[in-house]
Each structure stands twice: as C-alpha cells, then as structure tokens.
Amino acid sequence: MVEKYSPMVQTMTSLLEVENLRVSYSARTGEVCPALSGVDFDLGYGEILGVLGESGSGKSTLAAALLRLLPAGGKIQQGSILFEGRNLLRASPQELRKIRGGRIGLISQEPSCSLHPTLPAGQQVSDVLAAHENLDRRALRQKTGHLLASVFPGDSERISRSYPHELSGGQRQRVLIAQAIACAPSLVVADEPTASLDPTTQQEILQLFRTLRQKLGLAMILITHNPALLAGLADRILVLYAGRIAEIGPSAQVLYSPQHPYTAALLRCLPSHLAEPPSTRKARLHVIQGEAPDLSWHGNGCQFEPRCTERMEVCKRDEPPAAAVSELHEVSCFKFAG
Amino acid sequence: MQPLLKVENLVKHYGAGRSARSKDKLAALDGVSLSVLPKTTTALVGESGSGKSTLALCIACLEHPTSGSISFEGIDLASLDENQLRLLRPQIQLVFQDPASSLNPRWTALEIVSEPFFVQRRYSKPDRAVRALRLLDRVAISRKMAARSACELSGGQKQRLAIARALALEPKLIILDEALSALDCSVQAQISNLLLELQASLGLTYLFITHDFGMAAHLADQIAVMDRGRVVESGSAENVLYSPNHEATRALLAATPRFSEPPAELVHA
Amino acid sequence: MRYLIRRTLHAVFLLLGVSLLTFLFSALTPGNYFDEMRLNPQISPETVAALRAQYQLDRPLPVRYARWLNAAVHGQLGFSFAYNSPVAPLLWIRARNTLFLTVTATLLAWLLALPLGVWSAARFGRLPDRVISWTTASLLVIPDLVLALGLLILAVRTGWFPTGGLLSVGFDELSALQKLGDLARHMALPVVALVLATLPMLVRHVRASVAEVLDAPFLRAALGHGIPYPKLLYRYALRAAANPLLSLFGFSIGTLLSGSLLVEVVMSWPGLGPLLLESILARDLYVVIGGVLLSMIFLVGGNLFADFLLYWADPRIRTAASAK
Numbered sequence: 001m002v003e004k005y006s007p008m009v010q011t012m013t014s015l016l017e018v019e020n021l022r023v024s025y026s027a028r029t030g031e032v033c034p035a036l037s038g039v040d041f042d043l044g045y046g047e048i049l050g051v052l053g054e055s056g057s058g059k060s061t062l063a064a065a066l067l068r069l070l071p072a073g074g075k076i077q078q079g080s081i082l083f084e085g086r087n088l089l090r091a092s093p094q095e096l097r098k099i100r101g102g103r104i105g106l107i108s109q110e111p112s113c114s115l116h117p118t119l120p121a122g123q124q125v126s127d128v129l130a131a132h133e134n135l136d137r138r139a140l141r142q143k144t145g146h147l148l149a150s151v152f153p154g155d156s157e158r159i160s161r162s163y164p165h166e167l168s169g170g171q172r173q174r175v176l177i178a179q180a181i182a183c184a185p186s187l188v189v190a191d192e193p194t195a196s197l198d199p200t201t202q203q204e205i206l207q208l209f210r211t212l213r214q215k216l217g218l219a220m221i222l223i224t225h226n227p228a229l230l231a232g233l234a235d236r237i238l239v240l241y242a243g244r245i246a247e248i249g250p251s252a253q254v255l256y257s258p259q260h261p262y263t264a265a266l267l268r269c270l271p272s273h274l275a276e277p278p279s280t281r282k283a284r285l286h287v288i289q290g291e292a293p294d295l296s297w298h299g300n301g302c303q304f305e306p307r308c309t310e311r312m313e314v315c316k317r318d319e320p321p322a323a324a325v326s327e328l329h330e331v332s333c334f335k336f337a338g
Numbered sequence: 339m340q341p342l343l344k345v346e347n348l349v350k351h352y353g354a355g356r357s358a359r360s361k362d363k364l365a366a367l368d369g370v371s372l373s374v375l376p377k378t379t380t381a382l383v384g385e386s387g388s389g390k391s392t393l394a395l396c397i398a399c400l401e402h403p404t405s406g407s408i409s410f411e412g413i414d415l416a417s418l419d420e421n422q423l424r425l426l427r428p429q430i431q432l433v434f435q436d437p438a439s440s441l442n443p444r445w446t447a448l449e450i451v452s453e454p455f456f457v458q459r460r461y462s463k464p465d466r467a468v469r470a471l472r473l474l475d476r477v478a479i480s481r482k483m484a485a486r487s488a489c490e491l492s493g494g495q496k497q498r499l500a501i502a503r504a505l506a507l508e509p510k511l512i513i514l515d516e517a518l519s520a521l522d523c524s525v526q527a528q529i530s531n532l533l534l535e536l537q538a539s540l541g542l543t544y545l546f547i548t549h550d551f552g553m554a555a556h557l558a559d560q561i562a563v564m565d566r567g568r569v570v571e572s573g574s575a576e577n578v579l580y581s582p583n584h585e586a587t588r589a590l591l592a593a594t595p596r597f598s599e600p601p602a603e604l605v606h607a
Numbered sequence: 608m609r610y611l612i613r614r615t616l617h618a619v620f621l622l623l624g625v626s627l628l629t630f631l632f633s634a635l636t637p638g639n640y641f642d643e644m645r646l647n648p649q650i651s652p653e654t655v656a657a658l659r660a661q662y663q664l665d666r667p668l669p670v671r672y673a674r675w676l677n678a679a680v681h682g683q684l685g686f687s688f689a690y691n692s693p694v695a696p697l698l699w700i701r702a703r704n705t706l707f708l709t710v711t712a713t714l715l716a717w718l719l720a721l722p723l724g725v726w727s728a729a730r731f732g733r734l735p736d737r738v739i740s741w742t743t744a745s746l747l748v749i750p751d752l753v754l755a756l757g758l759l760i761l762a763v764r765t766g767w768f769p770t771g772g773l774l775s776v777g778f779d780e781l782s783a784l785q786k787l788g789d790l791a792r793h794m795a796l797p798v799v800a801l802v803l804a805t806l807p808m809l810v811r812h813v814r815a816s817v818a819e820v821l822d823a824p825f826l827r828a829a830l831g832h833g834i835p836y837p838k839l840l841y842r843y844a845l846r847a848a849a850n851p852l853l854s855l856f857g858f859s860i861g862t863l864l865s866g867s868l869l870v871e872v873v874m875s876w877p878g879l880g881p882l883l884l885e886s887i888l889a890r891d892l893y894v895v896i897g898g899v900l901l902s903m904i905f906l907v908g909g910n911l912f913a914d915f916l917l918y919w920a921d922p923r924i925r926t927a928a929s930a931k
Binding site: 054056169198199200201202203226227228229265266269270271285286287288291292 | 385386492493494495522523524525526527528530531534549550551552553555556557589590592593594595
C-alpha cells in the first residue's frame with residue numbers, strides 16, 4: 001500500500017541525535033513556560049538510555065517531543081531530532097505516522113489508561129501491526145499471536161481475547177509492550193513504565209526489557225524518577241533538572257560517583273536501609289533544600305543554584321556549560337568548567 | 339505496654355459471597371491479627387490486592403468487617419454506637435497516596451487545614467486560624483503558601499498539607515496509605531523526615547501501608563507482611579528485614595530495587 | 608444475560624404502569640364522547656344511555672381496565688366512537704405513515720450528525736468547529752413550529768414541493784419510478800423539518816462526547832502507535848464515546864412516534880399526529896389511550912434497545928452485570 005520507511009543506516013553512527021531541543025508550553029493566559037531548554041544527547045543502536053528526573057524536570061515532555069506528541073499548548077521551538085538520519089521536526093504527517101509505532105515504539109505512562117477500554121487486547125495489538133504492515137487477516141492474527149506469546153509466556157490466547165479491565169496492571173503493561181515492539185522498531189521510548197506496578201511485577205517487566213533488548217537489539221529510552229530502577233538496566237543515564245541536562249554518563253559512574261551537585265543530592269535522598277546495618281534506620285534522610293524549580297522562571301544562571309550546597313558566585317550569573325569529566329561523562333556545572 | 343490498636347482475626351468479604359467468582363476477585367481479609375504499640379511505626383507491606391488497604395478502611399471505621407474485632411485503646415469498636423464513634427473518629431486519621439484527590443483544589447491551604455475545626459465545631463473562630471497557621475508551620479508550609487489554593491501547590495506541598503489536616507484534631511493514630519508512593523525521591527525524603535519529627539514531638543503512632551519495602555524498612559519499628567488477605571509474617575523490623583521467614587517476604591525483598599552496593603570494578607577504578 | 612432479562616422485565620412493568628395511569632387520567636377527565644350528544648335535542652337520553660352501555664362506559668373503572676387490558680394483550684385496543692371502528696387497525700395505518708416519515712428523518716439525522724460531530728470535535732476550537740457550533744446553536748434557538756411554518760411558506764412560494772398529504776392524486780397510474788419520486792417529493796418537506804429540528808442536538812452531543820475522549824491517554828497512545836487518523840477518529844474515539852450516544856440513539860427511537868406530531872399537523876401528513884389531535888378534541892377515549900400507549904411502547908422499547916446496545920458494545924457493562 002504505502003512504501004515502507006527505509007532507514008539510512010549506512011551514513012549514521014548513532015540511531016538518534018537530539019540537538020539543542022527547546023520546548024515550551026504556552027498557557028491560556030499567554031504566559032510561556034519553557035519545559036526543555038536546550039537538550040543535547042545521542043543514542044547508539046541497541047543502547048538503553050535512562051532519563052532520570054523529578055516532576056517538573058521535563059522528562060515526560062522529552063518523551064512526547066521525540067514522537068512529536070506534545071499535548072495542546074506545547075511547541076518545539078528550536079533544535080533538531082535526527083532519527084535514523086532523518087530530522088523528525090521536518091517530517092510530513094504521513095512520514096511521522098509511519099515512524100510512530102513503526103520505527104519508534106511508545107510505552108506510555110499509565111498502563112491502566114493507555115489501552116482502549118472497549119477493544120480486546122489482541123485487537124489493539126493487531127491494529128498497530130495493521131497500521132504499518134500490509135498483512136492479510138490470517139497473517140495478522142498469526143503475528144499478533146506470536147507477539148503476545150513473546151511477552152506472555154503461557155496464556156497469551158486468553159489475554160488476546162480479554163478486555164483491558166479484565167487484566168492486571170502487569171498484564172496491561174505487557175500488552176503495551178507488545179504494541180510497542182509489534183513492528184520491530186529500532187527504538188522504544190518508555191515513560192515511567194513501572195511507576196504504578198507492584199515491586200515484583202516491576203522486576204518482571206524490567207527483566208522482560210532485558211530479554212527484549214537481547215533478542216531484538218532494541219534501543220530504549222527509559223524515563224523514570226526512580227534511580228534504583230536504572231541500576232543494572234541502563235547503559236547510560238541522563239539526569240534532567242528543570243529542562244536542562246545536569247549530567248549524562250555511563251550508568252555506573254552517574255549512580256555511584258555522581259558529579260553534579262543535584263545528582264549527588266538526589267541519590268543521597270534514597271534510604272539505604274537494606275544493605276546498611278540496622279542502626280541507620282529511622283535516621284534523618286538527606287534532603288535537597290528548597291522547593292522544586294519554578295518553570296516560569298526566566299532568570300539567568302544555573303537553575304539549581306538556589307538549592308545547591310556548593311554554589312559559587314558565577315552560578316547566579318551564567319548558565320553552566322556542559323563539561324566532560326571523563327570520556328563519556330559530561331556535567332553541566334561550573335565546578336568542572338574550564 | 340498496652341497496644342494502641344489491636345486487630346483480632348479480622349475477616350472482610352466483599353459482594354456477600356453470592357458467586358464464587360466475585361469472591362476471589364475482590365480483595366478480602368481472611369483472618370488478620372495485628373497489634374500496634376503506641377508511639378511506634380508499624381509498616382504493613384504487601385502487593386496490591388493483598389488486602390492492606392481494606393484493613394486500613396476497617397480500622398478507620400470506613401468499612402464494616404464481616405467478623406473479628408478491632409479495639410482502639412482497649413475499646414472494641416464494634417461495641418460503640420454512632421455517637422461514640424463520632425467522638426472516636428478524630429483519633430484515627432488517614433492520609434492517602436494521592437493528596438490531589440482528597441484536597442479541594444479551590445480552597446486555600448489555610449482553609450483546608452482549618453476545615454476539621456469547623457466540622458467538629460472546635461475552638462473559637464480566631465483560635466481556629468491561629469491553630470491552622472501553627473499546623474502549617476509544623477509541616478513547613480510558609481505564610482505565603484497558606485493563602486494559595488491547593489491546585490497551585492506542588493505534589494510534596496499537597497502531601498504536607500494533607501498531613502497538616504490529619505494533625506488538626508490531635509489524633510493518636512495516623513494511617514499512611516501509600517502516602518509516599520506517588521512522590522519523587524527527594525520529596526519522599528522530605529516527607530519521611532517530617533513524619534519522623536512529628537512522631538518524636540507529638541508522640542504519634544503510624545500505621546504505614548506501602549508496597550515499597552525500602553521506605554518501610556527506613557521508617558518502621560514493626561513490619562507486618564500481607565499476602566492474599568493474611569498477615570504472613572510480622573515482627574520487629576530487624577527480624578523481618580534481615581531474617582525473613584516467609585516466601586512472600588523474601589519475594590518482596592528481592593524485588594525491591596536497590597543499588598547501594600557499587601559494582602566491584604568501579605570501587606577499584 | 609440476567610441483566611438483559613431484568614431490563615426487559617423492567618420495561619414490561621413500566622408499560623403496565625403507564626397504561627394504568629393513562630386509563631385513570633382519561634377516565635378522570637371531565638366529559639366524554641357522548642356528552643355532546645346529550646346536548647342534541649334530536650337524540651333521546653335513552654339512546655345515549657344505550658350507546659354508553661354498548662361501549663361499556665357505565666361499568667366501574669377497574670372492570671373497564673381489566674377488559675381493555677385483556678383485549679390489548681390480544682392486539683385489540685378498544686373501539687373508536689368517532690370512526691365507529693376498532694382502534695388497532697386505525698392506529699396502525701396512521702402509525703405506519705408516521706414511522707415511514709420519522710425513521711427516514713432519524714436515520715438521515717444520525718448519518719449526518721456522526722461525521723459532522725466527529726469532524727467538529729477533531730477541529731475543536733478552530734474555524735470549522737466554531738461555524739458548526741454557531742449554526743447548531745442558532746438552529747436550536749428557533750422553535751420547531753417556526754421552522755416548520757418557514758419551510759411551508761418556502762414550499763408555497765416556490766412551488767417546488769407539495770405542501771401536504773402522502774401521495775398525489777392519481778398515484779396509482781404512475782410507473783414504479785415515478786411513484787418513488789412522488790413519495791420522495793411529498794416526504795421532503797416534513798423530513799427536512801424533522802432533521803433540522805433534531806440534527807443540532809445530535810451534532811452537539813456527538814461533538815461533546817468525542818471531544819471529551821480525544822484528550823484521553825489511550826488515544827494519545829494510539830496516535831503514538833501510528834494508527835491512521837481516520838481510524839483513530841471513527842474507530843477508537845467514536846467507540847470510546849459511544850455509551851452516551853447509544854443512550855441518545857435509544858431515546859431517538861423512543862420519539863419516533865411522538866416526535867413528529869407537530870410537523871405532521873402543520874404539514875398535513877396523514878400520521879398519528881393529526882389523528883391524536885382530533886381524538887383528544889373529540890374525547891375519543893380509546894384512540895387517545897391507544898395512541899399514548901403506542902408512543903410509550905416506542906419510548907420504553909427504544910430505551911430497552913439502548914440497554915441491549917450498551918450491553919453489546921461495552922465489555923465493562925457485561926462484566927459488571929455478570930458479577931452482580
């Protein structure tokens with residue numbers, strides 16, 4: 001029917017290159033709030049990038065912007081998103097439709113409301129297939145069956161016939177994953193994929209991600225507020241604060257020797273109960289002083305400066321540039337600038 | 339010491355058990371016993387559907403148990419009439435996971451905190467405002483914030499506001515139903531510090547309901563693990579954490595995300 | 608399944624209740640068909656009394672109701688005093704004409720309202736949506752009577768359409784195709800009046816319910832999966848918005864008999880409307896009761912049909928119904 005979107009792999013070294021991405025939301029009142037202010041990063045084939053950020057950091061905006069799915073009022077003002085050598089910001093609506101679901105799979109935030117309430121789960125998976133591949137009825141059914149069987153070991157037949165309200169949270173999440181990987185995309189964007197799940201289900205889903213990455217060579221962008229989820233799963237971690245990249249680097253380095261004062265403070269907030277001796281229980285946890293950043297703030301200087309314990313004079317005046325602390329590890333803080 | 343709260347062999351069935359199918363679908367309590375000592379924190383840990391929230395609703399007198407007994411300060415709740423219950427209710431307060439849904443978004447922080455005074459007709463009018471402001475101080479909501487409406491507050495501020503409202507009637511027991519689960523890590527830390535401070539200064543007793551073993555381990559003196567409507571393991575936090583006996587406890591512990599131990603190659607690097 | 612049986616039983620009890628009430632009310636209204644005869648000096652009081660006895664109007668109310676109900680169950684709805692014939696066939700011929708008109712109008716209105724409403728919702732707040740909103744709002748403001756009269760004046764002035772009746776004189780001599788054309792020309796005016804009267808409300812309902820689900824996370828997710836836009840609107844959005852619309856559809860079936868009364872009277876369509884008006888004025892008791900009952904059957908049946916549709920369309924209702 002329509003020619004398949006063909007990636008131009010040979011000219012590219014990375015799958016995705018995001019450059020100077022600026023997104024803002026305009027309110028009804030006419031006020032413009034920046035949500036992302038100049039985000040640069042790239043992603044290799046088969047790589048898992050963890051995006052770590054708290055509410056208001058712009059992490060969900062980043063997920064939406066990558067698929068050009070910003071909610072009403074949101075606008076990409078500047079920058080480029082190069083995916084498989086093609087600038088998504090210049091893609092036509094038809095090209096975008098083929099890329100969404102076809103080349104980039106999406107796992108959205110809430111499994112309970114990301115599925116159509118009155119269509120059977122199998123139907124919703126096969127609709128994604130039908131949107132991108134020219135298959136007849138039988139092939140469609142067969143492929144849907146295979147997909148569901150790959151995420152549901154066991155009773156995939158029953159799941160296929162079930163409606164979303166008959167499934168548990170973990171099962172719904174698996175259906176969402178089946179939709180996201182249906183057309184063998186090269187990238188999956190997952191926005192808080194396990195936030196509402198029980199810990200054991202959460203671990204099962206993360207395990208499924210590992211298996212899928214191995215089997216399909218998927219690259220993933222895993223967006224979360226919980227640093228502990230990323231340990232042992234992400235290759236690299238990008239830390240967002242108030243719409244800017246605070247720190248980006250290999251996962252072990254960011255998690256175990258964080259360089260940016262914000263990352264360090266954030267990781268100190270976690271209770272470290274389980275491994276520690278019992279005496280540290282019920283102790284005060286470290287906190288980050290002050291309130292979460294106000295997005296309508298338009299001042300100069302580092303956004304984290306008001307809450308930072310290591311602030312310097314220059315932090316109030318200028319925005320810190322990204323500086324490399326090691327080969328792959330960049331930190332946007334004056335501590336490391338020149 | 340006499341327990342503040344004693345739950346004995348509590349059973350709760352939903353749907354009156356008319357059909358077998360609806361019975362096993364809905365969370366129910368299947369003979370739960372629990373005792374909570376005053377001025378301590380008891381964590382109730384379990385997966386969704388294990389019955390922990392049903393237990394909370396029963397304790398807060400918002401659900402009637404099918405059988406079994408709940409006694410608060412040695413008084414059996416079932417023996418109380420409606421009037422006596424009304425006097426008792428302020429002693430037990432609930433704080434929910436999603437503060438946004440339990441706070442009227444159009445009211446200011448001050449109005450929300452002073453509402454319980456109006457409902458219970460306590461104190462004179464000027465006295466109410468003074469007490470409300472004092473409560474907001476306790477949870478570190480500034481005077482400037484007090485005049486803002488609830489929808490303008492951040493998630494952490496809303497949860498602090500919900501805690502301040504729960505404190506208004508000077509309760510003895512606060513049930514925290516997944517009260518930290520929806521918050522960011524840094525905000526979780528703030529609120530858990532606040533909870534510890536309030537406990538130390540006001541002598542509060544917490545029943546901390548969560549699926550996150552991490553926070554439970556941090557805050558609790560006692561931990562009870564629930565699975566399918568039963569308490570499968572309970573004891574001092576140390577015992578449950580470091581020598582778990584039941585399979586469900588071990589599974590939950592294993593699933594708790596953690597990364598406290600850095601990988602060996604990084605330590606040597 | 609138990610859900611459907613329960614709904615059906617509800618409907619039957621409702622109908623029984625309505626028939627009883629109608630019977631009671633019409634019996635309690637002062638005067639009856641024969642009162643005017645009594646004023647006529649040429650008819651002796653004995654004759655009137657004999658007529659009353661013949662139609663059993665002298666029996667006590669419960670007996671009359673029981674007899675009428677027994678007859679109604681067997682498809683008899685009593686006897687018309689004015690037409691001097693059984694009510695059921697009389698009503699049936701008129702109801703057929705009415706249904707012919709209203710079914711056409713309702714189908715047309717829904718076929719127009721669905722795409723218009725969805726289109727308007729998809730362009731929420733933009734120019735096409737605002738044009739549709741304004742047009743429907745202004746149409747809603749105009750009373751149905753004014754609308755019908757306006758159309759009538761238009762027809763009289765231009766002479767494009769016949770202004771009354773069902774068929775032309777000499778209909779029988781026309782060929783099959785000409786017969787169809789003739790019928791269509793006669794129907795055009797009342798159908799347009801009915802469509803214009805119901806369309807704005809339908810469009811606004813479709814628009815509102817579709818616009819509401821367009822923001823839903825699952826539609827954003829479907830968009831993110833690259834589901835083509837037309838399919839997204841007509842399959843995903845419309846389906847999710849279906850529940851209130853199905854109820855509305857049931858309601859519009861309910862008004863098939865009673866919704867066109869005014870238009871029929873104004874445009875002299877030989878339907879139930881003019882008949883009911885005449886019988887009410889003449890106190891032709893059983894025709895009135897039969898007409899009201901028939902309308903009620905449609906209303907109750909329409910709602911029952913909507914319940915069936917909801918049961919079929921929404922798996923959540925099925926689950927909730929089987930759990931109870």
